[in-house]
Amino acid sequence: MKWEDLDDCVAFINDLVGEKDSEPNLGIMADRKQTREEEAEWLATQLTGIEKGKIVSVVAEVRGRLVGNGSVTRGSYDDTKRHGFLGIAISRKHRDRGIGLEMMRTLVRESRRVGLKTVQLEVFASNRRATHVYERTGFKEAGRIPKKMLRNRKFIDSIVMAREL
Numbered sequence: 546m547k548w549e550d551l552d553d554c555v556a557f558i559n560d561l562v563g564e565k566d567s568e569p570n571l572g573i574m575a576d577r578k579q580t581r582e583e584e585a586e587w588l589a590t591q592l593t594g595i596e597k598g599k600i601v602s603v604v605a606e607v608r609g610r611l612v613g614n615g616s617v618t619r620g621s622y623d624d625t626k627r628h629g630f631l632g633i634a635i636s637r638k639h640r641d642r643g644i645g646l647e648m649m650r651t652l653v654r655e656s657r658r659v660g661l662k663t664v665q666l667e668v669f670a671s672n673r674r675a676t677h678v679y680e681r682t683g684f685k686e687a688g689r690i691p692k693k694m695l696r697n698r699k700f701i702d703s704i705v706m707a708r709e710l
């Protein structure tokens with residue numbers, strides 16, 4: 546991720562937010578589209594985290610444009626600093642082409658390289674494509690939070706998945 550990616554990031558997140566009504570499984574939490582200023586603030590925090598070794602960041606580009614964003618954020622306490630929280634999204638037009646699997650493999654490899662020992666993520670139980678990709682990259686269900694998510698007036702279970710590195 547680079548500062549020059551800002552405009553791509555704005556388009557990327559806002560496309561995902563725009564999908565939420567039609568794609569009820571989408572693991573995107575933002576409630577509304579982001580302004581350029583809001584996204585700049587988010588990107589600045591990301592870049593600082595990457596620079597300080599608190600965030601492992603992987604992006605996918607197609608013809609120079611950002612189409613996938615993934616990160617693992619290191620726990621912030623002494624007790625949790627060998628544990629990471631993973632998040633990933635690919636833009637709609639570029640899903641199901643193997644990009645997510647490749648990014649997950651890279652995130653696992655890079656997380657191990659920087660000394661993390663365990664990684665967790667959380668996913669809508671109904672998001673079969675995502676759980677499939679996570680299982681293919683060694684993640685197993687560690688627990689389920691029934692009805693954690695409320696999307697389009699329906700409650701959906703959330704699955705916590707984790708793996709050792």
Ligand SMILES: CC(C)(COP(=O)(O)OP(=O)(O)OC[C@H]1O[C@@H](n2cnc3c(N)ncnc32)[C@H](O)[C@@H]1OP(=O)(O)O)[C@@H](O)C(=O)NCCC(=O)NCCS
Nearest residue numbers: 571572634635640641642643644645646668673674675677
């Ligand atoms: C989940 C996500 C990151 C996966 O990335 P991707 O690039 O689309 O995934 P890939 O192309 O690498 O792999 C897709 C796999 O899912 C499988 N798949 C697709 N739809 C599926 C479904 N409905 N049920 C089960 N498996 C499915 C494909 O067959 C493929 O598996 P295979 O390689 O074993 O054949 C991406 O689809 C995404 O960003 N989705 C929207 C945002 C999101 O939900 N993020 C997850 C937040 S927790």
